[in-house]
Amino acid sequence: MRSCLFKVLCMGPIPTHFSFIMDGNRRYAKKMDMGEGAGHRAGFFALVSVLKYCYEVGVKYISVYAFSIDNFKRRPEEVKTIMDLILEKTEGLLEEGSIADQYGVRVYFVGNLKLLSEQVRIAAEKVMEATAHNTRCVLLICIAYTSCDEIVNSVRECCKDKMEEIEDEEGDDLVDIEKHMYMGVAPDPDILLRSSGEKRLSNYQLWQTTHCTLYSPTALWPEISLLHVVWGILKFQRSYAYFEKKKKKML
Numbered sequence: 195m196r197s198c199l200f201k202v203l204c205m206g207p208i209p210t211h212f213s214f215i216m217d218g219n220r221r222y223a224k225k226m227d228m229g230e231g232a233g234h235r236a237g238f239f240a241l242v243s244v245l246k247y248c249y250e251v252g253v254k255y256i257s258v259y260a261f262s263i264d265n266f267k268r269r270p271e272e273v274k275t276i277m278d279l280i281l282e283k284t285e286g287l288l289e290e291g292s293i294a295d296q297y298g299v300r301v302y303f304v305g306n307l308k309l310l311s312e313q314v315r316i317a318a319e320k321v322m323e324a325t326a327h328n329t330r331c332v333l334l335i336c337i338a339y340t341s342c343d344e345i346v347n348s349v350r351e352c353c354k355d356k357m358e359e360i361e362d363e364e365g366d367d368l369v370d371i372e373k374h375m376y377m378g379v380a381p382d383p384d385i386l387l388r389s390s391g392e393k394r395l396s397n398y399q400l401w402q403t404t405h406c407t408l409y410s411p412t413a414l415w416p417e418i419s420l421l422h423v424v425w426g427i428l429k430f431q432r433s434y435a436y437f438e439k440k441k442k443k444m445l
Contacts, residue, residue, distance in 0.1 A: 199424065200251045206431040209384035211255035212248050213406075215398055216241065218390035218414030225414070231275035236416035238283055242293055247423045249297045249331050255380045257334035259398045263306065263343055277314055280337065284317040288324055298330030304376040305339030306347070334380055341400035348374040377402055384437075385430040387422070389415040405437045 216237055223233030241258065248256050260280065266273060287294045287301060294301055303318040310318070318337070351374040372378060382402040388394075391412040395403065409426045411418070 196247075196250070196420065203251055203424065203427055203431075207434045208252045209427065209430050210253070211257065211381050211383045211385075212253045212426070213257045213259075213383035213386040213399060213403075214241075214244065215259045215386065215388035215392075215396065216415040217388055217392055217396075219416060221390065222414040222416045230272065231279060233416060234276055234279055238279065240416045240418050243420075244418060244423060245293055245299075245333065246297075247420055249299070251423075251427065253331075255332045255334065257304070257336060257377070257380065257383065257399070259336050259339070259396075261305075261337045261339070262397065263309065263338055263340045264397070266309070266338075277311065281314050281317055284314065284321055287321045294321070294325050294328065294333070298328045299325060300328040300332050301325045302332065302334045302379055304334045304336045304379075306343055307338060309338040332380060334377065336376075336398070339376065340397040341395075342397055344376045345371075345401060347376070348372075372401075375401065382406065385409060385426055387411070387418075387426050389413055389418050389422075405441050407433045407437070 219233035219237040221233070222228075222236060223230070226233075226236075228236075245256060261276065265276070286292055289295070293299060301321050303322060307315050307318060318335075348371050352370045355370075355374075377399065382404070383399060383406045385407040386395075386399070386403055387409045389411060391410055393408070393410045407426075407430045409429050411422050411425070413419070413422060
């Protein structure tokens with residue numbers, strides 16, 4: 195049935211890049227009377243299902259907001275629980291039969307990685323190296339990330355590399371800045387889904403979402419299902435002509 199549904203969806207345009215803000219894990223744990231960290235663990239299983247649906251329907255790039263720089267301000271116990279889970283699941287991507295192995299996914303960890311513990315950073319680097327040969331799909335895990343940090347870092351790197359061109363007023367500054375973005379390895383998102391009904395971007399991909407369909411289902415992240423992915427793609431298809439027209443005007 196899912197295969198038939200995806201064939202119908204493919205009659206229209208399919209987003210190249212589907213982005214997700216995985217909001218509501220803690221509220222889900224509270225709602226279900228679960229222990230600390232259980233909501234995030236449930237959210238991981240929801241993520242795996244969402245990734246499968248998107249890759250099966252033909253989405254090439256998926257990005258997820260896994261951990262904001264601002265999240266480091268939470269209680270140390272909570273941060274440690276989340277980081278331990280991230281480490282566990284990151285190392286799991288190296289195993290045979292993982293989603294990266296099944297779908298030929300190249301994995302990028304995107305953000306200010308020096309803020310991570312050495313153990314998590316090394317695991318992330320191993321995954322990126324191990325999946326570098328995969329070409330079928332791409333997964334961008336935004337961790338220790340905020341859009342403001344990304345933009346500031348990009349401007350700094352641009353100034354370092356392009357000081358002579360800037361002084362001579364040569365080159366395209368906008369292109370140079372975009373090249374140095376953490377998200378520069380992927381095209382801009384076509385649709386961004388934020389679970390739990392929130393309509394804020396929360397410092398996530400502010401630069402990249404100028405021409406992007408926004409979708410905010412009320413379901414908490416662990417409750418996100420096939421239905422939400424399908425409805426999100428339908429929303430993208432409804433607004434596709436409008437955004438394509440806007441993009442052409444910008445050229």
